[in-house]
Amino acid sequence: MPRENYQERLEELRTDVVAMGDLVLDRYETALRAAETGDDDLADEVIGGDHVVNERYLELEDECTELLALQQPVAGDLRLVTASFKIITDLERVGDLATNLAAYGGDDGGIHPAVDFRGLGDAAGEMVADAVAAYEAGDPDACREIDVRDDDLDERCRRASEAVVRNLLEADRARAATNEAAEPDQLADTLDEISRALLAIRDLERVGDHGVNIAARTLYMIESDDELIY
Template sequence: MPRENYQERLEQLRSDVVAMGDLVLDRYETALRAAETGDDDLAAEVIDGDHEVNTRYLELEEECTELLALQQPVAGDLRLVTASFKIITDLERVGDLATNIAEYGGDGGGIHPAVDFRELGDAAGEMIADAVEAYELSDADACREIDARDDDLDERCRRASEAVVRSLLEADRARTEADETAESDSDHLADTLDEISHALLAIRDLERVGDHGVNIAARTLYMIESDDELIY
């Protein structure tokens, strides 16, 4: 393959990875709105559209494999291809998490009154968006900044989880004190446990979205500077 065409394929690969990032972020934003509003149609849109993310992933995986096998890139070109290969895997997993998130909203919308779900969701989504932009622009400083933000998101998710458990236990205690028979109400206990589990799973998935943002930033930093400090 002529060198010009090879470089064009590398440039196109980077553009296609960024486009996949845009697609996944669009699905993720729709998932947040579905959870916020309890809109079943929006949730179905995210779930039904997951095949498009998977198809894009497989196409880019094949392109990375061909570039590695047929062109045998070295140095910076090799790091670009291998980083892209890892990044599309993280993006595909964010797409999977979006399908989970889309189903978390109750009939009236929202996850739990003790949690600002939208704020957490936006923070995690911004990490993905900024990591993809850092990859597009080869911005090493942005990669390190994204990694630093992850500790804050983790702490916010931890506090949100504690708030969910605390508020539900307090509500259950209040109901028990108001009605002695509530202690033996197994249906009520099951509902309480389901609500706790549902909210905690939602928070966990948002934290994982942020983790994938860090993964993308880590692979991008390695691509730019051959620096693995964020990978390990």
């Protein structure tokens, strides 16, 4: 393949990875709205459309493999292709987490009154969006800044999980003080709500982790610096 065409395909790969990021983030935003509102149609849209993300991932995986095989790229070209391959894997996993999140909303919407679900969801999603933008622009400073933000998200998720458990304990103590026993159906509903809340917090934290992974691979692509990978 002529070198000019090869360089064009490398640039097309970068463009296609960014487009996959846009697709995943759009689905992620829909998943957040589904969980917030309890809208079954929105949830079904996210869950039923997961194959679109998977198919896009496989197409780009094939493209990365072919680019590696065609000219055995070296140095910067090699880092671009290998970083792109890792990044689409993280994006595919964010898509999987979106399908989880879409199903966590209660019948009337919402996750748990003690959890700032939208705030955590926006923070995690912005990390992924900014990491993809850093990949597109080749911005190493943005990559390092995303890693710093992850510490804040982790701490917010930790506090949210503690708030959910504390809410449960306080409700149990209040019932004990009045000698009121929880009805079986009420107890089952409470446990279901707590389980969904803790799973949602865990998955939002993982979305942020994938944002860091994208930033780490981007930084290595730009500067051959693996400080965020390990």
